[in-house]
Amino acid sequence: MSKVQKSSKAARGTVTCDNTTMHLLKANDFVAESIRNKMAEQNILLINITSSAGSGKTTLLQETARRISDKVKMKILVGDLETERDANRLRETGIDALQIVTGGICHLEAQMIWQGMESLDLEGVELLIVENVGNLVCPASFDLGEDYRVTLIATTEGDDKPKKYPRMFLTSELMLVSKVDLLEYLPFSVDAVVADARDINPNIGVIEVSSTKDIGIDEWCNWLLEKVAEKQKAKEEAAI
Numbered sequence: 288m289s290k291v292q293k294s295s296k297a298a299r300g301t302v303t304c305d306n307t308t309m310h311l312l313k314a315n316d317f318v319a320e321s322i323r324n325k326m327a328e329q330n331i332l333l334i335n336i337t338s339s340a341g342s343g344k345t346t347l348l349q350e351t352a353r354r355i356s357d358k359v360k361m362k363i364l365v366g367d368l369e370t371e372r373d374a375n376r377l378r379e380t381g382i383d384a385l386q387i388v389t390g391g392i393c394h395l396e397a398q399m400i401w402q403g404m405e406s407l408d409l410e411g412v413e414l415l416i417v418e419n420v421g422n423l424v425c426p427a428s429f430d431l432g433e434d435y436r437v438t439l440i441a442t443t444e445g446d447d448k449p450k451k452y453p454r455m456f457l458t459s460e461l462m463l464v465s466k467v468d469l470l471e472y473l474p475f476s477v478d479a480v481v482a483d484a485r486d487i488n489p490n491i492g493v494i495e496v497s498s499t500k501d502i503g504i505d506e507w508c509n510w511l512l513e514k515v516a517e518k519q520k521a522k523e524e525a526a527i
């Protein structure tokens with residue numbers, strides 16, 4: 288009689304269970320799915336903003352809050368390894384922001400978002416933005432249950448990044464080329480960065496922005512407001 292390995296024995300019962308230990312990211316994906324369901328129930332658009340450190344995420348979100356927080360009820364969760372500096376910068380604009388201090392972990396995980404959501408009052412909120420830890424590598428692998436992933440690439444970083452860190456661009460719906468006010472001083476080709484990003488992900492949207500010189504900010508804010516409206520409409524249609 289052939290011996291069956293314990294690990295490959297069929298489980299008793301009729302439910303096929305996912306085994307979280309078989310895949311490191313599986314546990315994250317379970318929580319991400321719960322977040323997606325909760326966001327759908329509460330009708331909140333969830334945006335995950337990623338980029339290298341210093342590409343201009345917080346500055347852009349400060350500007351975004353100043354422009355649209357009277358049009359849409361929004362809150363922000365922001366992740367960093369240490370300090371509450373970014374949350375403080377965001378609160379200065381008058382919106383509610385909560386800092387997630389990862390204590391050395393180089394990305395946000397779905398569980399951290401879940402805990403953040405429990406600490407925020409989400410009643411009536413239509414837009415929840417997550418500013419991820421500055422890093423083009425690890426955050427790409429962690430689904431946070433977001434509706435859209437938006438990645439900034441700053442002109443100061445060099446235009447070779449999409450091909451070097453393809454997963455982030457593959458998993459993003461929108462790429463914001465940031466700090467375009469500095470283009471005249473830098474050897475950075477927007478055409479090259481867009482071509483490389485679209486070679487990886489032909490569907491990626493692109494907006495050029497400068498938070499300091501007010502370039503593309505209205506276009507970005509309109510993109511956000513459109514996505515919020517689409518989510519609200521989906522809920523209304525489901526209710527009919």
Ligand SMILES: Nc1nc2c(ncn2[C@@H]2O[C@H](COP(=O)(O)OP(=O)(O)O)[C@@H](O)[C@H]2O)c(=O)[nH]1
Binds near residue numbers: 468
């Ligand atoms: N020239 C220029 N500098 C910017 C722009 N956006 C942000 N910065 C600067 O870039 C640095 C990093 O910005 P920050 O928003 O903290 O980046 P984060 O680490 O991605 O959140 C700060 O010194 C900002 O003042 C921009 O559009 N143009």
Ligand SMILES: [Mg+2]
Binds near residue numbers: 344345346373418
């Ligand atoms: Mg920041």
